[in-house]
Amino acid sequence: MPARLLICAPLGLEARALRAALGRNSVRRTGFGPRRSARSATALAAADFDLLVVAGLGGGLGEDVRSGDVVVADEVRGPDGAVRCSSAPALAAELRRAGFPVHCGPILTTRHVVRGAQRAELAATGSLAVDMESAVLARAAGARGIAVVRVVLDTAEQPLLRPGTPRRTMTALARLHAVGSCLSRWSRVASPENRHAPEEVF
Numbered sequence: 001m002p003a004r005l006l007i008c009a010p011l012g013l014e015a016r017a018l019r020a021a022l023g024r025n026s027v028r029r030t031g032f033g034p035r036r037s038a039r040s041a042t043a044l045a046a047a048d049f050d051l052l053v054v055a056g057l058g059g060g061l062g063e064d065v066r067s068g069d070v071v072v073a074d075e076v077r078g079p080d081g082a083v084r085c086s087s088a089p090a091l092a093a094e095l096r097r098a099g100f101p102v103h104c105g106p107i108l109t110t111r112h113v114v115r116g117a118q119r120a121e122l123a124a125t126g127s128l129a130v131d132m133e134s135a136v137l138a139r140a141a142g143a144r145g146i147a148v149v150r151v152v153l154d155t156a157e158q159p160l161l162r163p164g165t166p167r168r169t170m171t172a173l174a175r176l177h178a179v180g181s182c183l184s185r186w187s188r189v190a191s192p193e194n195r196h197a198p199e200e201v202f
Contacts, residue, residue: 002187002188002190003050003051003145003187003190004048004049004050004051004187005026005049005050005051005052005053005183005187005190006028006044006047006049006051006052006053006140007022007026007027007028007053007054007055007180007183008027008028008030008040008044008052008053008054008055008133008137008140009027009028009029009030009054009055009056010029010030010031010032010033010036010037010054010056010131010132010133010137011029011032011056011057012029013169013173014029014055014056014057014173014176015027015028015029017173017174017176017177017180018055018176018177018180019180020177020180021177021178021179021180021181021183021184022180022181022183022184027180028040028044030044030133030137031133032132032133033111033132033133034109034111034132034133034136037132037133037136037137038136038139040137040140041136041137041138041139041140042139042140044137044140045139045140045142047140049144050144050145051087051141051144051145051146051147051187051190052137052138052140052141052144052145052146052147053146053147053148053149053183054133054134054137054138054146054147054148054149055148055149055150055176055179055180055183056131056133056150056151056176057150057151057152057153057169057172057173057176058071058107058129058130058131058150058151058152058153059113059114059119059129059130059131059152059153059154059155059160060128060129060152060153060154060155060156061108061119061122061123061127061128061129061130062103062105062123062127062128062129063123064103065103065128065129065152065155066101066152066155067152067153067154067155067158067168067171067172068101068151068152068168068171068172068175069100069101069102069103069151069152070095070100070101070102070103070149070150070151070152070175070179071102071103071104071105071107071128071129071149071150071151071152072085072088072091072092072095072102072103072104072147072148072149073085073088073104073105073106073107073129073134073147073148073149073150074088074089074104074105074106075105075106075107076106076107076109076134076135076138076146076148077106077107077108077109077125077127077135078108078109078134078135078136078138079109079111079135080135082106082135083135083138083141083146085145085146085147085148086145087145087146087147087190088104088147089104090186090189090190091147091149091186091190092104094182094185094186094189095149095179095182098178098182100175100178100179100182103128103129105126105127105128106125106126106127106128107127107128107129107130107131107134107148107150108122108125108127108129108130108131108135109130109131109132109133109134109135109136110122110130110131110132111132112132113132113160114130115159115160119156120156123156129150129152131150134148134150145190147190149179149183151172151173151175151176151179152172153165153168153169153172154168
């Protein structure tokens with residue numbers, strides 16, 4: 001039996017890209033930043049699902065991470081600790097089979113947009129990407145599974161405040177739409193019997 005996925009997309013643009021692949025009722029828009037994410041996590045905690053998936057765009061940190069790459073979190077790090085994502089290898093493998101450039105490693109959630117020298121400081125921790133929501137939304141999973149996938153928009157070499165950002169955004173959203181199609185296939189192997197609950201790390 002396929003896992004029942006609850007797919008969370010923080011931004012409206014992200015939600016629309018994913019809904020075009022998965023259907024309107026399959027994706028919840030959860031809001032930008034940690035405050036809105038915390039409210040959404042509280043509201044979604046009682047929802048009926050097996051596996052929470054946070055999907056959207058993010059900033060690249062790793063030296064080999066490029067705009068348009070896909071980062072699957074094997075661990076989500078936040079201000080209150082970290083959560084391991086046991087489903088990461090299977091999800092990364094599914095996305096690689098689809099032909100995407102995929103990295104599997106830690107994703108860091110911060111309280112603000114990361115710019116300038118701070119990006120290098122965070123990269124030194126081993127995190128591959130950064131966002132402002134995933135670790136907060138992970139609270140909604142409780143004892144159920146959590147998966148996080150981010151399509152990289154900006155990097156140190158291609159920061160947000162550059163003329164090429166609109167073009168990169170459209171490219172990244174198109175890739176996110178394609179990732180959404182893979183999530184449907186992946187849910188067939190990410191069955192409730194085979195998935196593992198998130199493991200908190202402190």
